[in-house]
């Protein structure tokens with residue numbers, strides 16, 4: 198049966214999976230959500246015998262029902278190949294009393310690769326299926342990691358162009374270097390004088406501008422999104438939770454059917470929402486522990502039922518989580534509002550106009566599986582040092598936020614349920630913060646000296662992604678004001 202996707206802001210706007218992937222965002226700023234989430238139709242025991250690609254197929258076939266088996270397997274096999282530095286794709290590593298699901302073994306060493314390595318294939322397949330003749334312009338706002346992963350995924354993909362906006366002063370030096378050295382004639386990278394939310398708001402505005410869409414169409418272009426609001430990103434992220442669970446079964450840590458908890462370092466709420474969707478598909482998950490850094494708008498939301506972005510935006514050592522508007526939360530709000538687009542749209546309107554909304558008590562009751570936590574900068578650094586010293590395992594700053602929140606959660610609740618912590622970036626991506634956490638004396642060294650020091654301490658090979666940028670030339674140097682994003686896009690497209 199065909200799965201229908203529907204806008205969170207208009208019950209009458211529907212799409213097939215391939216249409217939703219192509220469009221990215223629904224009209225009126227809505228997000229596409231599946232009408233229902235089908236149950237896994239293979240047993241956990243059978244899944245435990247499968248590899249990553251096979252599990253990916255079992256999950257995606259249920260969500261992308263208008264793709265043929267051949268199309269889906271082509272997308273999966275093209276994405277999850279030698280670009281990853283391990284055949285496991287997402288290894289599960291048991292350290293310091295938890296299971297770290299390492300989602301950073303792809304070409305840009307952050308978890309965004311898990312979805313962005315497949316999105317270009319899903320998108321070009323969707324374009325073909327729907328007879329699209331226009332060139333597709335991928336418009337993306339990034340807090341650091343999406344940008345590079347999207348650039349790498351779409352570079353030189355025929356029929357596409359990709360334009361990435363990042364906060365000029367809001368990403369790590371290595372993140373910036375990774376982006377501005379990107380090769381490919383169809384790639385464009387822009388630093389904006391503003392923060393991530395400004396970049397995301399600017400991109401969303403261009404998406405929902407219907408006059409602009411008509412003008413683009415006249416010129417042979419149409420926008421699509423590589424941001425985590427695209428269901429073509431969300432669904433591939435469900436896969437690794439199923440994979441992690443079945444590895445725990447395979448290695449005897451749990452029995453099929455036992456519940457686990459998951460802890461996710463959260464920014465735009467895409468990763469943790471994918472875990473929630475995986476549960477809807479039948480994965481036994483008890484708690485979703487949503488970990489924030491000092492930008493703890495989600496922590497406050499889960500505590501109080503009020504989402505309030507009216508606060509200072511804080512730059513932290515986990516920049517990919519420096520976000521005050523978590524876009525994917527809207528999909529959860531829609532769900533707990535009883536799939537009521539009108540109710541959801543009213544709340545989102547309040548968020549746009551007042552920067553705040555409050556959910557009803559009835560809606561709050563449906564959030565019982567969610568637990569919010571946050572970690573300060575000092576706590577995050579202390580966790581990196583502690584786990585390095587106890588287990589000789591060096592984690593990145595984002596993962597350390599999650600590990601800290603997990604420690605606090607266990608201390609407060611005594612809940613010893615086997616737990617998977619999403620490890621979202623390689624420590625090599627945030628080398629300075631990671632090394633400073635271990636010893637402040639490292640701060641006097643250059644970024645690439647620190648890379649070599651990290652290599653000495655961890656014994657983990659320097660990833661190719663880092664080797665590649667050591668001497669790479671800067672190819673992109675556009676900087677613009679947040680008001681001028683549209684002008685820049687038109688300039689790139691010569692329209």
Ligand SMILES: *Cc1c(COP(=O)(O)O)cnc(C)c1O
Nearest residue numbers: 342464465466467468517621622
């Ligand atoms: C994007 C990102 C996050 C946040 O993920 P969301 O899906 O936006 O919640 C966390 N850690 C890292 C390293 C990231 O790149």
